[in-house]
Amino acid sequence: MISSLQNLLFNAINTGCDSDEANIHKVRITNTLAFVAAAIACINIVLFGMFSHSFITGVMNTWLLAICLSAVYLQHRRLYYAARMVLLLSIISYIFIHANWVVGKNLGVQSTFFTLLPLPWLLLEDHRKRTKIMLSFLCCSCYFYIQYHQPLPPLITFQSNYQSILQVGSELLAMLVLIVLAITFDNDRNKYENRLRQLATEDPLTGLANRTKLLAEGNRVLAYAKRHQEPLCIALLDIDHFKSVNDKYGHSHGDTSLKIIAKLLANNLRESDLVARYGGEEFALILPSVNLSQATNVLNKLREQIALTPVCYGDVCINCSASFGVTQLNNPKQQLTELFDQADEALYLAKNQGRNCVAAFSVPAQT
Structure with a gap:
């Protein structure tokens, strides 16, 4: 059972990796981000459904879940740039709407923008530097707007004791996302370093030292x-x-x-x-x-x-x-x-x- 789940997860994260050999690590990180975001959307659907019964939050989280799965499908179709842009812009929009309107800034949801800052540089190709700068600038702008602008009345309010718990949970969740992405990136980095070391020291025909x-x-x-x-x-x-x-x-x-x-x-x-x-x-x-x-x-x-x-x-x-x-x-x-x-x-x-x-x-x- 565990082995089957591991194989399923491995195949899911490697969707689209049989092409675009030079950017396989970007494909894997994009898929990892998409599945983590999809998992968070599912958790939010359950939690908000239990505690707030808000139709709007249900729609938003269902929309995010659909976007995440669509991004994976786009990677399967080799539409890598479209998949990454759709995923990043959707996550940025989701966090902005949540922090600015749905739950308000007091829960600290806007701190997740710090998690998003390195993602354009990890996911997008080297020649898309302008796009990377624009997306990083967008994350910063969204954070400062929510943090220092007069907030809108939140759609959902929580008691003070629940609010502190949710704030800690939001920060821990952002850290967890970074850790998962860092592990994925580090595994790929080690694999490519070993491959480069092999190419640099082995004769490709005989497998002996060069x-x-x-x-x-x-x-x-x-x-x-x-x-x-x-x-x-x-x-x-x-x-x-x-x-x-x-x-x-x-x-x-x-x-x-x-x-x-x-x-x-x-x-x-x-x-x-x-x-x-x-x-x-x-x-x-x-x-x-x-x-x-x-x-x-x-x-x-x-x-x-x-x-x-x-x-x-x-x-x-x-x-x-x-x-x-x-x-x-x-x-x-x-x-x-x-x-x-x-x-x-x-x-x-x-x-x-x-x-x-x-x-x-x-x-x-x-x-």
């Missing part, structure tokens, strides 16, 4: 290895004759080869190791706390697994091989780029030795 994350993490691991005097190895891997695979079987088969090899590397290395797509058909590996001999053994096992793993796309299966070049940290003054250059030299040595092998960088003998 070159940006490789360099950032590599420098951190290198600094740790120097500080604690631990061994560190850097390796580069190049898929043999990858251009021929693309030319003969197509780029889709080539992309599949990259994905399968990337998954094989990620599944057969330690959590402390880092594997990244270095560029094209090249992958980079950072292997902390292992010496050159140990790293060579690890890379040979990977090389054998790559050679034995079929790469299938459609009805065609092929086998790939890979060449590895590896180097180790020999000097505390070495930088990450120097280590990658050494691994690159070793990789070319592996290719010159016939490919499908592991070659280690040799430090030139000093004379």
